[in-house]
Structures are given as C-alpha cells and as structure tokens.
Amino acid sequence: MLILTFQALSLITAISTALLAGTYFIFHNTVMIVLAEQCGMKMMNRINKVILNKTFLTIFVLSPLCSLLLLIIGLTGGQLTTQTPLLYGTLLSILGFLITIRFNVPLNNRLALAVESDKNMWEHYLVHWVIWNQRRYYISTLAVAGFLF
Numbered sequence: 001m002l003i004l005t006f007q008a009l010s011l012i013t014a015i016s017t018a019l020l021a022g023t024y025f026i027f028h029n030t031v032m033i034v035l036a037e038q039c040g041m042k043m044m045n046r047i048n049k050v051i052l053n054k055t056f057l058t059i060f061v062l063s064p065l066c067s068l069l070l071l072i073i074g075l076t077g078g079q080l081t082t083q084t085p086l087l088y089g090t091l092l093s094i095l096g097f098l099i100t101i102r103f104n105v106p107l108n109n110r111l112a113l114a115v116e117s118d119k120n121m122w123e124h125y126l127v128h129w130v131i132w133n134q135r136r137y138y139i140s141t142l143a144v145a146g147f148l149f
Contacts, residue, residue: 005073006073006074006077006079010070014144016062017147019059021143024137028134063096067143092140096140096143104133107125111125
C-alpha cells in the first residue's frame with residue numbers, strides 16, 4: 001500500500017510540477033515579452049486575477065504538498081536517498097513554490113495596488129518578476145527531470 005501511495009504521489013507531483021513549469025515557461029517565452037510592449041500593467045493585473053481559479057490553485061498547491069509528502073514518505077520508507085533524482089525533484093518543486101510565494105506573489109500584490117500610469121513600478125515589476133519567474137521556470141523544469149529519472 002505504501003509503495004502504491006508513493007508511486008501515485010510521484011505521478012501526481014510530476015504532472016502538477018510539469019504543468020507549473022509549462023505555465024512559467026509560457027510567461028518567460030511569450031507573455032512577458034508581449035506585455036512589455038503595450039498595456040502590460042493593466043493586462044498583467046487582469047491575468048493575476050483570472051489565474052487565481054480553482055484549477056490553477058489546485059495544481060499550484062498540489063505540487064509542493066505532494067512533494068513534501070513524497071519527501072516524508074520517501075525518506076522514512078527508504079525510497080529516497082541522496083542518490084535518488086526524485087529526492088532532488090521534490091526539493092526543487094518545493095523551492096519553486098517558495099520562490100513564487102516569496103517573490104512573485106508580493107510583486108503581483110504591489111502591482112495591483114499601483115496606479116496604472118506608474119511607469120517606474122511597471123519597469124521595476126518587469127525586471128524583478130521576470131527574473132524570479134525565469135528562476136522558478138528553470139527550477140520546476142529541473143524538478144520534472146528529477147521525477148522522470
């Protein structure tokens with residue numbers, strides 16, 4: 001039963017983390033480039049409201065929660081060692097979540113409170129949010145690699 005739970009958690013964590021990596025990738029590769037060109041501040045605020053839906057929030061919470069459970073079950077049950085890529089996948093998945101909570105969400109909150117004509121805020125947001133998004137994109141992608149090997 002514990003092995004089945006571990007395998008199921010591994011699959012759920014891999015899928016949810018891959019979905020997040022894809023979300024971060026599309027912002028990195030396309031969305032932020034377009035938003036930097038025109039009406040970006042207004043559109044980003046709209047995106048930040050729309051994305052907070054049941055589907056996204058479920059995936060967003062599922063990835064680090066399942067990673068934490070995998071970590072606990074795997075370390076106590078002996079399935080995870082320092083030689084296990086899955087160990088690093090779980091740790092990286094949790095790190096991606098922490099980056100979002102510590103850096104991206106506060107920047108989103110500051111942007112929501114800013115006046116739309118505040119170009120300095122938008123420029124600050126673009127630089128810093130994009131840097132942290134890029135980091136969580138890379139980290140989440142590496143986490144998925146850890147789940148696959």
